[in-house]
Amino acid sequence: MNNLLNIALFLRPVVKKILLLLFLIPFAVKSQTDSLLLKKDSIDIYDMSIDELIKLKAHGVPSEMESLINSLISVASKKPLNVRESPSVITLITEEEIKNSGARDLIDVLRLVPGINFGVDIEGVVGIGMRGNWAIEGKVLVLLDGQELNETVTGTVTFGNRYAVEHIKRIEIIRGPGSAIYGGYAEYGVINIITKQAEDLNGINITTTYGQMEKDYGRKNLSISAGKRINDLRISFSGFLGRGQRSDQIYKDYYGDSYSMAGNSSLNSSFANIAVSYKGLSLRAIGDYYNCIIRDGYGEVIKQGPVKTSFNNLFSELKYVKDLNKKLNLSARVNYKNQSPWKSNGYDFDLPYFVTSTRIFQNVSLNYNSSRKLNFVFGSECYQDYAIDRMKSGYFSNGGNNKNFQNYAGFFQGQLKLQPINLIFGTRFDSHSEFGNALVPRVGLTKKYDKFHYKILFSRAFKSPTIDNINFADSKGIKPEYTNVYEAEIGYKINKNSFFSINAYDISTTQAIVYYTSKDSSNTDFYSNFGYTGTKGIELEYRFKEKWGYFNLNYAYYSSTNKSSVDVYSTPESKSLLAFANHRVNLNTGININKNLSLNSTASYYGKRWFVSGIDSAGNSIKEKMDPLLLLNFFIRYQTPIKGFNVGLGVYDALNSKLNFIQPYDGGHAPLPGPSREFIIRLDYTLNYK
């Protein structure tokens, strides 16, 4: 009886916190704390010296929620602005959210963001969709510590047990166009991943994760990171070895052939990231070696057996930042990246493929604060691409084994803060040696009034044709595809701990770059500009955050009615495009049971999704709807009595819904199974330097 009583007493505060979350009592008002309470709250504060006044905050110590929604970010404009005034629709994901959710990889992290989904391309490669639009080929820019991860040959970034989420400090996402700042890969969005740097690490961390699916292991990962700051010198290192599998389920193609993905869908990653900086000068090098074992090919099961496809990347950057005077800041950098994506020895009728591309990129920017109200950023960029066919197969359209391109760009951004409104305007001009010129302006009106904020945004964006787009262009040549995006957002801070926002968007893409097969006897594959595509929709988000827990709920809806003429994306319902559910809901909650134990849960609801289920006797694709499903995940994190040592236990897809990846275009690939229910254990140990 005593034991029962003790258990009840222990659980009482836990139950209370759960009830508070469940019944959404976000209206509890805490008494205000102010920054001067950090000092002793007494009359002594009036004896502070005048020099100490400089850092006084106007609004005191923020609550956890206020810290988040008023964070300064720079992804959406070259000058840092707080999230609520940035001229884009922004999502900010923190280290705490990633750690507490037990996310296995970036797919787990990003699928909780409104508008982001994943689909399969070919050869087991999973890529990103944004607001219903397939975006794998250079339409969403993915940055890791400022390095463009998008491959120059195809524009792709592939996901799946690839980067160590435990190294991430924060992710800033533009859920809309970013070309006016970032150029031709940022047509539909920007994902800016920032890893922990020297000051954040100040020690060594080792993390290992093991995941077990129904029939086979899900992942066996090991990561290490270390960093130290010594006065003005900062050094950091992070490394990751990942051995994962896409799925343990059966893949079946349209022709009835199948294979077990257990043992035939490996995702192997070797990654290292080193950074050194001294005052304004910094040097970074990243090695990112990723390979997949696949048997799905372009959709038909590969007869000969498993095949390895590799994506090898080397990045380096030398950067210098200097305040020239109180108002003017200079930033200059040189980047080098060498990539060999989709490398394989060939299979069945597909030839061996080994094409490398090198990009050397230079950027100079000046940031001028004319006054507190007026800021200008202007700069120039250029890059040179060198692509080489290592197989010497005459891969390029000129019949040769190499091709060179150059691109020159200039950009400008102005920001004016007035009493009723903030005005941000900017433009970017690119001139490419192959596809010509692109000019993209943008305008944003934003303002934050006490608890309320609004944004009205217009951006023109473009997708640069990639090396493959140019190489396989039909006789008409290839031009950039252009997108106009209109967005509006309203946000309201209900109280210190909870916040609500709603945004609407309209995306219209013209001159869409589409891959097609010629109808003549040559049966040749081409890229061409034809048709228009796009979506419109709304996204809602509610966030509650307190010291003892958080609750995030978001809903995203898109429609393609009257927005898309591209057949390969279409479905029998005009509002829906292939692969991506019109309705999506995400929930992310966490409770700190006590200072050592946290319990977290995430859930993702997918509405009905269209997919190509087969080919009829006339050779036409059969399109069907997949039932809605719910992914439910749990994770417990425990700080053990051993200082610095933490244990995490969790289950992903607790309901065993087995979410699959659908191909977002009619390209002959059946849905690719994802992992089954996966139990994970994560151990991490941190030793801090004194």
Added chain:
Amino acid sequence: MNMSTGYAQEKDYKAYTLYVYNFMKYIEWPEIESKGDFIIATIGNSPIDNEFKTLAKSKKLKGRNIVFKKYNSVEEIDNCHLIFIPSKEYATLKNINSIIKQKSILLVSENEGGAYKGASISFAVNDEDELTFDINRKELENHKLKISSTLVNLGNVVK
């Protein structure tokens, strides 16, 4: 810069009061105004009133008592040394300046931009939520107030 640190919503009026106290310390009033109690006033109701009351109760200015006075309307303005114009009363700023004419009264505006509209000093908040202030030297001269260089270096001179 700690990019991830956001800020609270309610203003920290202790911080504003601390600045005002330093304005009092680092600005010189004419000899004739430098004797007797130092009077700080506000117009209408403001959350800063309680902070000024606390300041008045607990501190002195160069040996002088500090007295807090509240005017319910601009018509009530009489003798004082400093008038703090809260956000709600921002629209009355020009009117107040014309009423006090060239009296040695320091006008401090809570709202950014007040220094362009007749206040000698107005507060502003930068992107990092740090409190700062703008100085209108012409207005200070107009009201026969001398500002020390220490204070000028801390703020931003707009005129």
